[in-house]
Amino acid sequence: MIGPEIETLINLLSRMPGLGPRSARRAVLHLVRKRESLLLPLADALQTARDSIVTCTTCGAIDTIDPCTICADPRRDDSVICVVEDVGDLWALERAKATKGRYHVLGGVLSALDGVGPEDLSLAGLKTRCDTGLVQEVILATNATVEGQSTAHYIMDMLKGSDVKVSRLAHGVPVGGELDYLDDGTLAEAMKSRTEF
Amino acid sequence: MIGPEIETLINLLSRMPGLGPRSARRAVLHLVRKRESLLLPLADALQTARDSIVTCTTCGAIDTIDPCTICADPRRDDSVICVVEDVGDLWALERAKATKGRYHVLGGVLSALDGVGPEDLSLAGLKTRCDTGLVQEVILATNATVEGQSTAHYIMDMLKGSDVKVSRLAHGVPVGGELDYLDDGTLAEAMKSRTEF
Structure with missing residues (x-):
């Protein structure tokens, strides 16, 4: 008993990565509640994206x-x-x-x-x-x-x-990472590519 | 070094419930990749929602x-x-x-x-x-x-x-629920409101 327009919006949103049917419904309710601050700008931003986003023919970005x-x-x-x-x-x-x-x-x-x-x-x-x-x-x-x-x-x-x-790119220990949690491959690479201190 | 239009879209999407900055970026990339099947219909659906969603003056839906x-x-x-x-x-x-x-x-x-x-x-x-x-x-x-x-x-x-x-609404055991995982309050209510079998 939801209007077809809202149903369509929920279906489309649920196909976004990270959103399922339940979170898509929550998202739509959130959009309707934040009409001025979120729904209107988001609709505009998507229109702009639709009309203007292109793939760079040089680099592919x-x-x-x-x-x-x-x-x-x-x-x-x-x-x-x-x-x-x-x-x-x-x-x-x-x-x-x-x-x-x-x-x-x-x-x-x-x-x-x-x-x-x-x-x-x-x-x-x-x-x-x-x-x-x-x-x-x-x-x-x-x-x-x-x-x-x-x-x-x-x-x-x-x-x-x-x-x-x-x-x-160099392999090694991620900055802030703890050795105990790193896999053997990374540790071996980090040891092999060690640099002078 | 992302265009301001894409940046705006990411910022707006990251304010949706269930999406953070990282998943909003993933969502934008997904939208651009699925231009025909997702970006265009979603942009249209949001425009429709923007123009047509109203709150019912009778019930508030x-x-x-x-x-x-x-x-x-x-x-x-x-x-x-x-x-x-x-x-x-x-x-x-x-x-x-x-x-x-x-x-x-x-x-x-x-x-x-x-x-x-x-x-x-x-x-x-x-x-x-x-x-x-x-x-x-x-x-x-x-x-x-x-x-x-x-x-x-x-x-x-x-x-x-x-x-x-x-x-x-009645309180009680959820259909498909296991007693062992239910809280005391629900179990007590379910016992109190037990029905003839």
Whole structure:
């Protein structure tokens, strides 16, 4: 006995990651209660997103302009490209202010199980960017998973002919982490890559 | 280095119940990936909600018409009003098809701590509806919390003069529940209100 418009809204919201049917209903009630401060701005923001969010044709990030803010920024270092799996990873690195270089979003990882091959990722675009002569270093910042690492190896092989330096993120103890809770692989890597104090 | 439009969307989404900043970012990425199947319909649904969701002036439920679908439905029983705290409770009772009567949404519960007094709830409207002579029974379906029960008592006192029968939901063992996991209060109530088998 809920109106069809409200039902539709609940159904759509329940398909968002992190929300189920119950929390979608709570969300709708919350939206209706906070009409002025949340429902109206959110409806506007989604309209704007719908009309203006595009994928950057250079790096694959999402933004409201193409080329994206990072690709268009003249203060970024053209000689470094940081390769990430996904836009979320790019955002994480940007929040950490980890690099002043450019990015390249692969749009996934190689995965035989999921049927993702090299042609499904934006590898050709990466090769083209590396061949311009501007790029001196490619930082592989794929996730430290099996798929992420094998994708990194694939890219290293792909770039072997060119004179671009290929590096990857360091493995080690997370800042603030306790040794007792870390897995053996991380500890072994941290020991192997130990630095002078 | 995220565009301001995307930043705004993330900020707004992170204010929804059940979503924090991290899950709001994941949600935005999910929306952008599922542009056709989720972002566009959700933007439309929110616009519709914004333009059309109203609070029913009779019962306090939310719907796209006023009086709401339930208040306008001639097949519902005019002699019964089920009093609930919130629209979410009304939806729960409707999903369970628990009553064929009408509803009255209080919009909260009496709470000295939160400074909610009788004038903050839609009690006057309930009194008016009960005074029409149509209503024979008021079912108090407030939550089984201290505030919910004291609000129920307040309404019972308010309706004492009229010849409306006042009832409340039964307490007892939830269907599918195990006795071992139930609290003492529920078990005592279930024993007290036991029915012939």
